[in-house]
Amino acid sequence: MDDLFERKYTRRVYVLAWLLFVAIAIVFNFTGIAILKSIYGIVSACILGLLLFKAQNKRRIVGAGVFFFLYLFIIDTLSVLFFTIFSGKTIEMVRSNVVLLFVCGLGNQIMLLCFYKPIVALMKKHKFDIITFQQNLFLIILALFEAALLIYIMSFIDKTSSGVMLTMMITGFLGLDTYLIYLFETISQKYELEREIDLKKQQEEMQNSYYHSIETQYDHSRRLIHDIKNHMQTLEEIYSEGSNIEAKQYAKTILESMDTFSGRFKCKNRVLTIIINDKILKCDDQSIRIDTQVEDLNFDFIDPFDMTTIFSNLLDNAIEACSKVSIERREIDLKIYKFNEFITISVRNYYDGKLVWDKDSLVSTKGGKHMGLGLKNVKSAVEKYEGTMQRKSDGEHFEVKILMSPESRTDI
Template sequence: MLNDSITILEQIISIVLGLFSTYIIFYFMSSLKRNLYYKKYVYVFGYIAFTVVIILAGTFCGQFAGFLINIVAAVIAGHFLYNNKKIYIFYYGIFIVLLGCFQIVVSYLFNILCQQFNINFYSVNTFIITNSVVIQLANLSAARLGIVFYRRKKLEMITTVQLLNFLVLPVFSMFYSTTLLMYIQTYMSLEDIILIIVNIISIIALNVYITNVFEAVSNNNKLKNELMLYDEQAKMQYEYYNNLESKYKSSRKIIHDIKNHMQTIEELYEQRENEEAKNYAEDMYKMFDRFVQKYYTSNRVLNIIINDKLSKAEQFNINMNCKIGDVDLDFIKDIDLTTVFSNLLDNAIDGAKNASEDKSIFLKVDRFNDFIVINLSNRADREPIKVKENFKSTKKNHKGLGLENVRMTLNKYEGNMRIDYKDKVFKVNIVIPVS
């Protein structure tokens, strides 16, 4: 009876682990960039079909053949259900290969731990099942970390608390599952079988649930960040057009008095007051310049951002020189343009406003071959703090996330950013390939 119970337990857990293994692979593929979206039943069918193929391959094929089938099945599922770009065939395939290598390492470490701590199991099959549970729980954590690195978040950005969130539950689950399956050697009844199966399924379900919770929290934080950027963008646009309206009203008053101004200049010339007439005309030109909204680029959003930051720079007596070439930035989303240029110019203004001399900012955007090149430099008396390869803000209670947000945004367009500080000048150089 005991042997039959263990056989039933092993078969049921094998099926559960097969479903869990498929979930991990589908979770990874769905978390990458997608260009295919179907109704839910299509993914349910694909999930079941993929699981059946993997279970059959594991049952009737050797390890190597089963592994190859796993790779092919994952590539087919990913290509037809998530993203049909050719490069993603490589991503899906390499993920399965890396996952296979990771499983070998985890299995080896688990064997060593069992030997070191004298952990024994009722049978070899029970050990294999326990090993499989540990491997799949480790795979889920590896897949989550893989997604983090795929999205190119720097390791430094993962705090200790976040790292514990990745590891605490899986490690506890491995320990709990191992302990639970160790004690089936003592006594097994039908009730024990049911309880063990329920416990194993509950542990797996809890890991899946927590993974989805973390994903939801991450997406929520991303949406909050985007909403803040949209709010900043809307505020800049409002101030931009409000400023335009204000200047338009003021210019109407000037135009109304233009006849009087012209008559005054004519009278000064008639009276041979040439120098006064010239000065009066120059004063009029300066007055007209105040009502002209500067035009830097055909990109509406970038033009608004530069005008907004120029107005802010003038408040601190900063000379801001902008040269925007004939570049097409339409392939970059408005929200991403806001992230890049707002953060860069805000940092430049913060640095230049405290400069003892030559409070200046220089921005140049142009195209060089198949690349958009952005050069920004500003005076900064205070040298920024450099941690490893990253510069951190010197402002109190400021974590320097602005440049990191810029870097993460550039990654979406395969862009690169280089930062340098020398001779009291802070320089940022950005290169973005034209898509």
């Protein structure tokens, strides 16, 4: 586990955990019930991994724990079986003789050490995190079933046979387990690819929508510029007639029209400018105040599709939540600033209702999981750049905060 994951505590904690693990294992060993020892082995491997180590996805730790148990169980069984095959002894003779068991134990440790490095390399390469919780649970049950079946069969043949039959069964189980893990990973990769394709389609639709919005604004601006000569002549005539108040009101109307089409937000990043101006117009339609405290930072390290995913989903969720509260509480705070070497993005808004969580996903209170899907897409986009996303609520405000470093992009 230490070679696969990052430690949470100091070395002393791990020594104490190992001693506790061994002490409990001895207690289970005294019971003489083999299946109980197997259950303890697989459960303790998973629990200790989750408690003592940290990983980006806990499924990796559970998957590694199951794989680790199968590795120990198979090596332990094979060490006894190989000895019975080469010595001509029966399994019962080996199990009842302390000296023979000691020799098997030495063989067991030698085999564990010989295969340790290849096993760790394989586990590092294997993508346990894309295997679902249900698939991991199935592998745990399968591992326990295989252990129970082998123990049961062993009780019938250990008096009359060497370990040839059991060795063949162990080899078959090992092949089956390896194939199932490979199959689950392939299925999970297929679903992951389908999800990415759907996400790309969603991003393309949003981009096309924004480009269409810009074209519409450009057409309106061109028409306004075309008419500006007429407007100036009218304004001059109003002034010449001495109607200063009416002239000021007419000038104000012209300026407001120009502001509407020119956009109220500007920054270096063209895509971010498009998105925020589009959301500002949506906020105007629903009487939502949006406060944009945005530093003009360089977002070139983020792909335009990911920019769309992050900011569109966050602001759309905030607009949806604000539209359900009273007008005086319709307010969104968007902050983008640099703190040390990190770019911080914060979207904070009022909300009315109960937040419903489904594991890691926020579920809309009006049913379905479309809000949760949006946040999942945001999290997926942020993690491409080794960023983190935090969500918190105080019963009145809901806030999503993102931290990303421009230096830590992960190329996919």
